[in-house]
Amino acid sequence: MPLLDSLLEPVSAPDFPFTPVETSRLGQVDFDALGFGRVFADHMFSMDYRDGDWRDARIHPYGPLDLEPGTVTLHYGQTVFDGFKAFQGEDGQVRVFRPDRNAQRLHDSCRRLCIPIMPLEQMREILFAATRALIRVDRDWIPRAPGQSLYVRPLVIATENTLEVRAADAYRFMIMTAPVGGYFGDLQDGVSLRVEERYTRAASIGGLGAAKTAANYAASLLPGAESRARGFEQVLWLDGNEHRYVEEVGAMNIFFRIDGRVVTPPLGGSILPGVVRDSVLTLLREWGVPVEERRLEISEVIDALRAGDLEEVFGAGTAAVICPVARIGYLDATHSIAPPVPGELTRRLYDELTGIQCGRIEDRHGWNLVVPLD
Numbered sequence: 001m002p003l004l005d006s007l008l009e010p011v012s013a014p015d016f017p018f019t020p021v022e023t024s025r026l027g028q029v030d031f032d033a034l035g036f037g038r039v040f041a042d043h044m045f046s047m048d049y050r051d052g053d054w055r056d057a058r059i060h061p062y063g064p065l066d067l068e069p070g071t072v073t074l075h076y077g078q079t080v081f082d083g084f085k086a087f088q089g090e091d092g093q094v095r096v097f098r099p100d101r102n103a104q105r106l107h108d109s110c111r112r113l114c115i116p117i118m119p120l121e122q123m124r125e126i127l128f129a130a131t132r133a134l135i136r137v138d139r140d141w142i143p144r145a146p147g148q149s150l151y152v153r154p155l156v157i158a159t160e161n162t163l164e165v166r167a168a169d170a171y172r173f174m175i176m177t178a179p180v181g182g183y184f185g186d187l188q189d190g191v192s193l194r195v196e197e198r199y200t201r202a203a204s205i206g207g208l209g210a211a212k213t214a215a216n217y218a219a220s221l222l223p224g225a226e227s228r229a230r231g232f233e234q235v236l237w238l239d240g241n242e243h244r245y246v247e248e249v250g251a252m253n254i255f256f257r258i259d260g261r262v263v264t265p266p267l268g269g270s271i272l273p274g275v276v277r278d279s280v281l282t283l284l285r286e287w288g289v290p291v292e293e294r295r296l297e298i299s300e301v302i303d304a305l306r307a308g309d310l311e312e313v314f315g316a317g318t319a320a321v322i323c324p325v326a327r328i329g330y331l332d333a334t335h336s337i338a339p340p341v342p343g344e345l346t347r348r349l350y351d352e353l354t355g356i357q358c359g360r361i362e363d364r365h366g367w368n369l370v371v372p373l374d
């Protein structure tokens, strides 16, 4: 069966051994105050790697893990994750946005973290089948309000109990889902970024930057806290060699509209290959907006700002969707992006993308996978 079709197949009680919750927690959830990733749906998927094989795929109640204190992932960070979203459309259909891209990235992240990879096709099939099954068993957890979705978080951790520094011989692949609102709240507000001059998110060459792995996020915590203490919400990372070229924002890729052209850093192994980044580039090119994927010095951004040529700045990510940037802090100065924030293109991209995801706008690219519920 073609892989994408496999998501369309109806699932009779999940394709996997299924242990249902005794009592659902759904009634305790305030869907008006979801935040991002604070509550998790009733069920999750797990699968284990041992004796050289991935096995025991199952769906069971979401709950704590039983891990030894010596577990490899806790000490040496051998862990990868990913994230994509399912949307409840006004037409009642549930659509999952571009999970094939996430399967590919999860596969690539596993390879970089020396986690035994299953063939890409098998990874896709399992990810799709498990997502479809979770959506079906927890369909009532998919929020319906605009801006809300069911976030799907695959996670792979090394579970061997040893302090030896080497790739583990046992792993668990899990998928949990969480009803979420916007990561940065209201689109109107715009986020503030502080350009990080001291710390580095990822090495420029040969590092972990393109993998979705815990270390990249751990590296961001101290600079993130320092940024917040100085009144900025997020860090704008520069390259690890010279701290000269713009990289990304950690929770999203970054775009600058300068004098009518949209510029974004290229994928060179140090930034995350974002699925929404790719979707934005596709849409902009279709709309005839000049797009440049190229190295961009932070001084070019500040010069454009001072010259009045920096028309819009926005981030793009699964959690962040399309997120306008309102202020950039660099050295000791804070620069405001010229109003309106969000700018015209930022808003158009947000409307187009969320319209496609919810089924309001025709999905010309075949990005959505519809999950039949019955």
Ligand code: COI
Pocket: 082, 083, 084, 183, 250, 251, 252, 317, 318, 319, 320
């Ligand atoms: C995502 O956009 O899916 C992310 O993983 C970003 C983040 C919340 C860590």
